[in-house]
Amino acid sequence: MSLIIYPYIEESGPENMASDFYLFQQTIQSDPIFRHYGWHQSEVTFGYGQKWTWVSEQEVIKSRKITRRPTGGGIVSHGKDWTYMFILPQGHNSFSIPALDLYETIHSSIGEVLLNLGHETSLKPCPQTGEKKAGIPGNCFLEPVGRDLMSKSGNKKLAGAAMKRTKKGILIQGTIDLSGFLNLDLNQFGTSFINEMEDFVCEDVKETDWPDSFTTGRSPYVEQFSSISWREQRKYP
Numbered sequence: 001m002s003l004i005i006y007p008y009i010e011e012s013g014p015e016n017m018a019s020d021f022y023l024f025q026q027t028i029q030s031d032p033i034f035r036h037y038g039w040h041q042s043e044v045t046f047g048y049g050q051k052w053t054w055v056s057e058q059e060v061i062k063s064r065k066i067t068r069r070p071t072g073g074g075i076v077s078h079g080k081d082w083t084y085m086f087i088l089p090q091g092h093n094s095f096s097i098p099a100l101d102l103y104e105t106i107h108s109s110i111g112e113v114l115l116n117l118g119h120e121t122s123l124k125p126c127p128q129t130g131e132k133k134a135g136i137p138g139n140c141f142l143e144p145v146g147r148d149l150m151s152k153s154g155n156k157k158l159a160g161a162a163m164k165r166t167k168k169g170i171l172i173q174g175t176i177d178l179s180g181f182l183n184l185d186l187n188q189f190g191t192s193f194i195n196e197m198e199d200f201v202c203e204d205v206k207e208t209d210w211p212d213s214f215t216t217g218r219s220p221y222v223e224q225f226s227s228i229s230w231r232e233q234r235k236y237p
Contacts (some may be wrong), residue, residue, distance in 0.1 A: 001092070002206035003198050004031050010038035013045060013067035013078070018221035019214075024164075024171040026217070030091030032033045032201045035084065036190055041065070041139045042079035047072045047162060050138075053231040054193065060139060068231050071173045074140035082176040082186065089169040094201050099163060100126070100147060103168070107149040107183030109196035110159050110176065115190055119181055120152040141177060149176075155178060 011019070016037055023033055044066045046055050052068075055061065058077060086106070088094045097105070104123065111121040126146030141157045144150060149159035161174035178184065198205050211217075226235040 001031050001203050003194075003201055003203040003206045004033045005194065005205055006033070006035040006210060007207075008036055008038065010040055012040050013043040013065055014222055014225035016083070017067055017069055017125055017128060017225040018218045019044070020171065020173060021221050021225070022214070022218035023085070024070075024087055024168065025221075027087055027089045027168050030089050031088065031206075032094065032195060032197075033085075033087040034197055037083055037085070038155070039078045039083070042077070043067065044075060044077055045069045046075045047140075048164070048234065050074065054138070055073055058139070067225055068234065069162060069173060071162035071164045071171060073160065074143060075137050076140045076160070078175065080178055082178055082189070084174050084193075086172040086174070088172070088201070090167060092169075093199065095169060100167070102163075102172075103124055103161060104147040105200060106161060106174065106197075107147055107159055109200065110149055110193060113192040113196060114158075114181075114184075116192065117184060117189060119184070121153055121158060122150045122154050124148045124150050124154065124157075136180070151180060 006023070019037070027033070027167075032046065044061050044062060044064050046068055048069055049072050055066075055075065058075060060077060078132040105214070107123060111123065114121055124144050124146055140160050144157040144160070148157050150157055157177070158180050159174065161172055165169040194205060224230050227236050230236045
């Protein structure tokens with residue numbers, strides 16, 4: 001087995017979500033998959049479980065393109081972040097890791113990479129019994145949850161992630177807010193983060209090109225994530 005790495009591409013919100021979901025739906029083997037990607041322009045995504053009636057009233061989405069993710073969580077602004085996707089197939093040992101432990105492992109790895117690059121961080125503690133808020137977070141970076149990656153002081157959220165678990169595997173979509181870092185070497189960060197994930201899944205990295213069938217195969221998902229019915233009602237067609 002290997003940790004499959006796909007090439008970096010910059011696309012629109014629906015295309016980025018479609019690429020992630022296409023790879024997830026095509027997961028038929030036990031190789032974990034990782035990719036880092038960018039955005040054509042400043043856009044917003046919001047979580048699978050959020051209500052459109054609430055999201056549509058939020059100031060952060062005004063005059064910006066917005067796409068509903070296939071994963072959970074809250075509203076996230078993109079364009080000045082470092083976005084990644086990670087797939088852990090059902091056939092891989094990491095699939096059995098509990099969600100909170102997985103969340104902590106990924107954010108601890110990001111924190112370790114940032115520390116080596118001169119930036120100290122912290123993990124937000126999980127709330128004590130009776131302190132946890134009910135419901136879905138609204139704005140992801142304004143409402144941090146347990147095991148989010150925070151600034152050293154704990155006052156600013158730096159990284160978060162959302163997950164979707166099915167019989168196929170676990171789809172993780174994560175983001176790091178770059179506004180909190182000055183002079184961060186993004187190439188070194190990306191390489192070191194992938195190395196951390198390589199150690200985590202105990203597999204060697206295998207860089208691969210997008211398959212010839214990629215554009216055609218993901219086309220139905222681009223239509224899905226572009227549709228009003230998906231954005232507002234989680235339905236397609």
